[in-house]
Amino acid sequence: MKDDISFVRLTEIEPSEIVAHMSDPRVAEHMPLLTFAWDSKVAAGFVSKKEEYWARDGLGHWAFLVDDVYVGWGGFQKEGEEWDFGLVLKPNAFGLGRRIAMKAVEFAIADDRIPFVTFLLPPSRNNLGALGRLGAKPVGQIEYEGEKFLKFRLETV
Numbered sequence: 001m002k003d004d005i006s007f008v009r010l011t012e013i014e015p016s017e018i019v020a021h022m023s024d025p026r027v028a029e030h031m032p033l034l035t036f037a038w039d040s041k042v043a044a045g046f047v048s049k050k051e052e053y054w055a056r057d058g059l060g061h062w063a064f065l066v067d068d069v070y071v072g073w074g075g076f077q078k079e080g081e082e083w084d085f086g087l088v089l090k091p092n093a094f095g096l097g098r099r100i101a102m103k104a105v106e107f108a109i110a111d112d113r114i115p116f117v118t119f120l121l122p123p124s125r126n127n128l129g130a131l132g133r134l135g136a137k138p139v140g141q142i143e144y145e146g147e148k149f150l151k152f153r154l155e156t157v
Helices: 015-022 040-057 091-110 129-134
Strands: 005-009 061-066 069-079 082-089 116-121 137-144 147-155
Touching: 005 091, 015 040, 015 069, 040 069, 061 091, 069 091, 082 091, 091 129, 116 137, 129 147
Parallel strands: 082 116
Antiparallel strands: 005 061, 061 069, 069 082, 116 147, 137 147
């Protein structure tokens, strides 16, 4: 039986689950912008900020559920004229990244607002084959909030 993957708003997840997730050192390993400790206040601010993107753009980040269990968060965030996709999974769900990303890409393909999707990955990520299998092409390296990232682009039209 296949795992049932669903996307819900982050407001549906207990903040303590997000705190535990983002406090795991295995998650922070490839997140150069994660330079602070998570607590309930940080989690509440994070969810509030992500909800602001939903209000501004009509789209944003979701919580990812597998069989109704929280396994991570991610989604689309508008950066200028580009829709960037991010995915942050709990360590026990790392193997689900491709399936979750595929479901999100299917969403983007069906959404007329999203002619392409960008992905930013830290240079510490050395397994980039999944992006290629999705059809994403390397664009180059960029700096974002003082950190270097590898940028990829996937056409959705």
